[in-house]
Amino acid sequence: MNPDFETYRLGDEHEALREAVRALAEKEIAPHAAEVDDQARFPVEAQKALVKAGFQAVTIPEEYGGQGADELAGCIVIEEVARVCASSSLIPAVNGLGLTPILLSASDELKRQVLPSIAAGDAMISYALSEREAGSDAAAMKTRARRDGDSWVLNGTKCWITNAGESTWYTVMAVTDPEKGARGISAFVVHRDDPGFEVGPKERKLGINGSPTREIYFQDCRIPADRIIGAEGTGFKTALATLDHTRPTIGAQAVGIAQGALDAATAYVKERKQFGKAVGEFQGVQFMLADMAMKVEAARQLVYVATSRAERGEPNLGFISSAAKCFASDTAMSVTTDAVQLLGGYGYTKDFPVERMMRDAKITQIYEGTNQIQRMVMARALLK
Template identity: 75%
Template structure:
């Protein structure tokens, strides 16, 4: 029922806007409002904070179905989850009660700020600092590659509170868009996901109350990694959705397109391509759902030893499959696939980022190997 509901919304409100969103690079506020009205913009927020209380699999299904129509729009539920999971995992009840209900109501979005110009894959090498000053912290530094920056109201920000202590000297904070000393840079000009702004964040003596720390001092990096164990799965869901959209379009095309007197779907070479695309997509989907089940158990407080492996495996497998499937979809459409009159070139461009953000697939393979060897 959930899949039917979100697919109907996606086909009615999201898909018709996808090409324009990609062309203009503007955030689709009308589509955001449609998701809010359907309570699909942040389905993961628990009921006690005004949310829909959807489990990890529900969030995966929503993101998957939205991404099937528009990858940029799928980052609304995905990034709302990314920004708020640190609060759900480590935040005080005061923080949860203050910041989760506005997101649940659709009055605010929540972004996540970990990466920096010199700290991408090596996130623990961050330089942004937070210095205690009485009942406040003063933040200085820069964050880069922040998804939905500028349209989000709240930001989970990781900063160094104990220089020289490495990962154990990093803490997490909530920063609000109107905090003095906080500003957002110009949107990056990107290959894909153009309807979701990606910007730098600047902290210039940004002063915030000390109670906005998420968890205890020095636990921010641990929270950041624990968060990614849950949210890498949402990127896998996004990748699956993009790939499904490309496969669906290619299937329709090859049944209509005729060459040598018959539909190209009748040629064995084309059929083998379609079979491989569908097989790899379904394998990635089942791995992602298995990872989501583990994520849900962990969020409920169970000890799930293999969550880290499964979340990395799902993200890596799904994004690699999405890049391959969307590229093959372009190939199946031939010259038409290479033009923006057809959606598969957009899907191919959008798929690429799923191999890069929330940990490159090279990093995911390192994570998986460490889990196997420890």
């Protein structure tokens, strides 16, 4: 047996990153998680801690002031923060989602205009694709952008925008040529101070209550012409390519939530006594824990494989990215539900974190493409 055999294990730098993020999360983020959820307030403590440590957007290249970390590192950050607070994990996750189209398709000038402020922690960025009547059918969007001299003028409404109101920058998809369908969609970067940009009230949600979700409005919103991402008409292509890279990050968030619930349930059944012995000594409970842990580990490996393939820029990422997001989020819902069950009546109270984790897990099956859409993507890849 060769202890130096490196195939199929994380490098030392990734393991060191995990240890650092876990220590930070447990010390600076976990103590505020219940209050953040209960008060539905933005996790300012988490934001400050992540920015101070440089974990708010680790995949920004060094040339733009970032850490230059790979996408696997980005997933590890999200996973470890989500283990204690899903709302807080949406700070690095949504930064990643919003900046990925810029990394993939924007000019160097636009990258230098936007990315340094996010890398420094002075700004966050959100992603605006969905509309009320264009969710899974994103190409049916109605938001329009028209060229007017040295500007683009946007009109329309986007919904389900994570961290809207907290973010400074917004990556926005809008129709520039209605006659061309999906090929008539372009991508833009909007600043919150641009004239004609407004943010709506917070949605009242089941979970991730510490991360605000709002509509954003464009009423003759005027932005400089150089804030288009890539060429006109390439926005939807960029959006799809972005999801290939970012769906595994939702998988990572789901894995983190599931791991947190598993850890809480394991600790509880070792201490809780019934019929004269610890609940964890009953075989039925042991089988539940074993299945939970097995699913979590399988989901983690799938997420790491998917994000590593995306980092390498492999072709045909659709199947593996959708599989990672789908399997991990289904796992999170299953594991958190079982965790509530294992804690019995206590699991149903807010005195323990598993009910919050169960509520938070649900959204991972919905956003960045419902799991029904993920299965369609996977099936089409198989049948192509």
